[in-house]
Amino acid sequence: MQSSPLLENLIESLRCLPGVGPKSAQRMAYHLLQRNRSGGMELARSLTAAMSQIGHCQHCRTFTEEDSCNICNNPRRQSSGLLCVVEQPSDIQAIEQTGQFSGRYFVLMGHLSPLDGIGPKEIGLDLLHKRLQNEKFTEVILATNPTVEGDATANYIAELCVEQGIKVSRIAHGIPVGGELEMVDGTTLTHSFLGRREIHY
C-alpha cells in the first residue's frame, strides 16, 4: 500500500521505461519527490515535447522535430558525398562517437522481414531510391546489423546502388556476427569502418 494514489501512478508510469522494474520505479519516484522535484518537472516537460513533436526527417528518416534533421542540414556533411545506411537512429549515435564518418545517413527504422510484412516500402527504400537518383553520392556505406536480416537488407540496397552506378560498401571487420551494432564499442566500430570493402557484382 502506497500512501497516495498520485505516488502509485508515478511508480506505475515509470515502469514504461526499459529496464525499470517495480523496485527501481519506487526508488526513482522517492528520489524525485525527496531530492529533485524541479528535475522531475523538467523531465515531464521534455517528455511531453519529445513525444508530441518529434517526427522523422524527410531526407534520412531519423528522429527530428523539424522537416529536416541537424545532420542532413549540415553543409559540410552535404558536400561529403558519403551516405551511410543504418537500421536504427541509435546506430547513428554509435557511429558519430567513433568520429570516423562525416557524411550523411539513411535510417531504415528496421530491416527487411517479409514474413512480418516488412518489405522495401516499410523501410523507406522508395525514398532511398529517389535520393540515389537525385543526389550525387560517391559511395554508399551499408552499416546494417551483421545478422541474417541485416545482411539480406544490405544485399537488397547494394543492388539498388549498383543499378545507379554508385560505389557501395559494407562495414565489415570486428562486429561480432549476430550482434547489435549499437552495443559494439567504438574501437571495434572504427575498425569495421576502416576495413569496409566495396561490393562488386
Added chain:
Amino acid sequence: MQSSPLLENLIESLRCLPGVGPKSAQRMAYHLLQRNRSGGMELARSLTAAMSQIGHCQHCRTFTEEDSCNICNNPRRQSSGLLCVVEQPSDIQAIEQTGQFSGRYFVLMGHLSPLDGIGPKEIGLDLLHKRLQNEKFTEVILATNPTVEGDATANYIAELCVEQGIKVSRIAHGIPVGGELEMVDGTTLTHSFLGRREIHY
C-alpha cells in the same frame, strides 16, 4: 551529435533518475519514441501531478497529496494503538510488504545529525511529541536504520516515549548493522519485527 534538440533534452532530462547514465538514458528515449509514445505521455502527466501536488501527511509526514494519507485515514489502523517510526517513506513500503504490521507510522524524513544542522525539529519530533501526548498509543516501535545516526535517533525518541509512559521497542534481529532498512528482504524484516525488544530505562 543527436539528430534533434528535443531528443537531446529528453536524454539529458532522463539522467535526473537515479542509476540512469548516458547510455541508458539514450536507450530509454529511443524506446519511448519508437515503441511507446503514449506511455511517455502518461509518464509526463504522472510526473507533473506528483511533483506539483504531493506534499506531506499532517499526521505522519509521509508523501500524500491530501492533508492526511491513505494509511492514517484507515480506521482499522487508527484503532490498533501501534505507531512505527521510520526514517523514510520507502521504509513504510518495505514494512507493509512483510504483512506483519497494521498500525500507523511516523516518518522522520531523515535522522538526527547535529553536525549537519538536523536537530529534533527538522525530523518532526515536535509533531511526534504532540501525537504521543494527544493520542492513545499502546506501543511505539522504533524502526530507524541500524546505523549510528539511526540508533541515536531511536534513543532520543525512546526517551520521549518513556516520559509519556508509553511502551517503546526497537526492531532488532536480522538487520545487518550499517545496512539500509529499505534494502532488507521481507523475511529478515519480519524477524526483526517479531524479535523486537522493549526498551527499559
